[in-house]
Amino acid sequence: MDKNHVSVPEDFKYYDKYQDRTASFSPQPDELVLTMPPASETETAGVSEAKIRSASESGSLNGVSRLNLERGVAVVKVDSEADSIAVTRIGVPADFTNAIPAFKDADGLTRYFLPDEITVQFNQEIDREEATRTISDLGSHVVIEQRTPGYYTIAVPENKDIFEAVRLFNEQPSVMFAEPSEIGFDDAQAPRPNDSRFGELWGLQNTGQTVEGVAGRAGIDVRVLDAWTTTSGDPDVVVVVIDTGMDMSHPDLAGNLVERNGEDWDFAAPDGSPDDNGSHGTHVCGTAAAIADNGPGICGVAPKCRLLPLRINLSAGMNANRADAINFASGKAEASPAQRYVINCSWRASGNFTAILFAIDQAVARGAIVIFAAGNAGRDMDTDPPQYPGVHRNAICVAALNSRGERASFSNVGSQVDVNAPGVDILSCIPSSDHDFKSGTSMAAPHVAGVCALIWSARKSLSNQEVRQLLEDNCDDMSAENPGLDGKLGRGRVNAERALQAVMALS
Numbered sequence: 001m002d003k004n005h006v007s008v009p010e011d012f013k014y015y016d017k018y019q020d021r022t023a024s025f026s027p028q029p030d031e032l033v034l035t036m037p038p039a040s041e042t043e044t045a046g047v048s049e050a051k052i053r054s055a056s057e058s059g060s061l062n063g064v065s066r067l068n069l070e071r072g073v074a075v076v077k078v079d080s081e082a083d084s085i086a087v088t089r090i091g092v093p094a095d096f097t098n099a100i101p102a103f104k105d106a107d108g109l110t111r112y113f114l115p116d117e118i119t120v121q122f123n124q125e126i127d128r129e130e131a132t133r134t135i136s137d138l139g140s141h142v143v144i145e146q147r148t149p150g151y152y153t154i155a156v157p158e159n160k161d162i163f164e165a166v167r168l169f170n171e172q173p174s175v176m177f178a179e180p181s182e183i184g185f186d187d188a189q190a191p192r193p194n195d196s197r198f199g200e201l202w203g204l205q206n207t208g209q210t211v212e213g214v215a216g217r218a219g220i221d222v223r224v225l226d227a228w229t230t231t232s233g234d235p236d237v238v239v240v241v242i243d244t245g246m247d248m249s250h251p252d253l254a255g256n257l258v259e260r261n262g263e264d265w266d267f268a269a270p271d272g273s274p275d276d277n278g279s280h281g282t283h284v285c286g287t288a289a290a291i292a293d294n295g296p297g298i299c300g301v302a303p304k305c306r307l308l309p310l311r312i313n314l315s316a317g318m319n320a321n322r323a324d325a326i327n328f329a330s331g332k333a334e335a336s337p338a339q340r341y342v343i344n345c346s347w348r349a350s351g352n353f354t355a356i357l358f359a360i361d362q363a364v365a366r367g368a369i370v371i372f373a374a375g376n377a378g379r380d381m382d383t384d385p386p387q388y389p390g391v392h393r394n395a396i397c398v399a400a401l402n403s404r405g406e407r408a409s410f411s412n413v414g415s416q417v418d419v420n421a422p423g424v425d426i427l428s429c430i431p432s433s434d435h436d437f438k439s440g441t442s443m444a445a446p447h448v449a450g451v452c453a454l455i456w457s458a459r460k461s462l463s464n465q466e467v468r469q470l471l472e473d474n475c476d477d478m479s480a481e482n483p484g485l486d487g488k489l490g491r492g493r494v495n496a497e498r499a500l501q502a503v504m505a506l507s
Contacts, residue, residue, distance in 0.1 A: 333366045
């Protein structure tokens with residue numbers, strides 16, 4: 001059945017009869033929901049999709065981000081210099097019928113309403129004949145008779161808009177409620193892993209739980225559960241942890257180790273083995289990529305990626321050895337075109353050591369990503385001394401947040417910070433197959449390394465610069481929780497879910 005041509009709404013609200021509330025919405029400038037006429041009987045799904053994708057890249061439209069061909073619905077990005085409402089008023093390509101912006105509701109959630117349909121539930125005593133007569137009398141027709149008695153998806157009457165149509169039907173005494181017809185995307189709830197201490201990993205899922213005696217705030221996390229519906233990692237994406245080493249037999253880590261093949265992974269001593277001589281490196285490894293769903297213990301941000309621990313001395317070590325370790329890792333990246341390398345460095349140097357900065361530059365030139373902790377001196381690096389090497393332009397510099405979204409009291413800040421992540425009371429692995437809590441920007445950095453690894457796992461054809469851009473462009477703004485620190489906590493808290501949605505929206 002052909003779709004009615006409808007109007008662009010100007011009043012974005014209606015009275016919800018059933019919930020006794022006014023439902024109000026704000027149009028989003030960067031996304032449109034468009035509907036399209038049914039495909040012809042001779043047109044294959046592939047041809048139809050190609051046509052829609054082509055049409056969605058014309059004028060101010062910037063490509064499909066979500067698509068349901070069966071229902072004839074596409075969500076399309078709008079150029080940043082344009083505006084969704086203005087684009088709908090100008091008109092959309094002929095391959096589409098109607099358009100409406102995506103909306104934010106009063107809870108700040110994004111809603112995708114079809115521009116030319118609403119849904120109506122009639123009162124129980126209203127039979128089918130009376131219901132369909134009312135629909136017809138009001139200038140509409142049934143699009144789908146749902147299985148629930150008296151529940152219909154109907155067309156918005158010609159030259160009306162969806163909110164106008166909802167208000168019109170809600171005025172009818174025979175109607176229990178009417179509301180926009182809505183499509184949901186990526187709504188599967190990722191299963192919670194069975195790791196026994198997952199509930200203490202507030203950085204991965206913050207429900208407001210109390211960890212180490214501190215109650216968090218729901219949603220202040222890196223959004224891994226929803227990200228894992230896309231990917232939880234790829235073994236060809238390797239997180240290199242340059243640190244104090246790793247407990248090589250830890251049950252949450254050992255299964256994710258890359259094959260060593262006799263290589264010397266110890267840059268602190270001549271024994272060749274990167275066994276952790278403390279606990280810092282093991283802890284960092286666990287946050288980045290501990291195995292999930294293996295029963296006891298914890299899991300990491302990217303549990304199906306692999307780990308390469310390189311041991312350096314962080315208590316009395318030589319900077320030259322640290323540069324060596326970075327160069328070793330970037331050499332692996334250069335020699336392994338089928339793999340992707342994320343290098344995590346949760347440490348500092350005492351100053352601007354050229355060999356380390358050169359090693360970072362080399363690593364990036366060779367296609368790797370390099371992440372450094374911002375430091376735990378609690379200072380503003382715009383007015384106090386900066387912390388090297390984290391402030392280097394080719395490194396991703398990570399500040400730490402607590403479970404309420406506030407800057408950790410110890411975390412350095414400044415315009416040199418690129419992003420922030422959970423870093424207070426972080427539970428992870430320690431040697432002797434155990435687990436414990438640690439705090440520091442050292443704990444924030446592997447959260448970011450894990451998110452970068454997930455982005456690359458979703459699309460290994462991305463360059464390291466594209467991964468960094470996706471990471472930074474899809475952060476959550478934390479300025480409201482941190483007054484007075486505008487521009488000093490980077491682009492915001494890393495969000496794996498948003499970053500992976502952006503990856504999947506790429507053409």
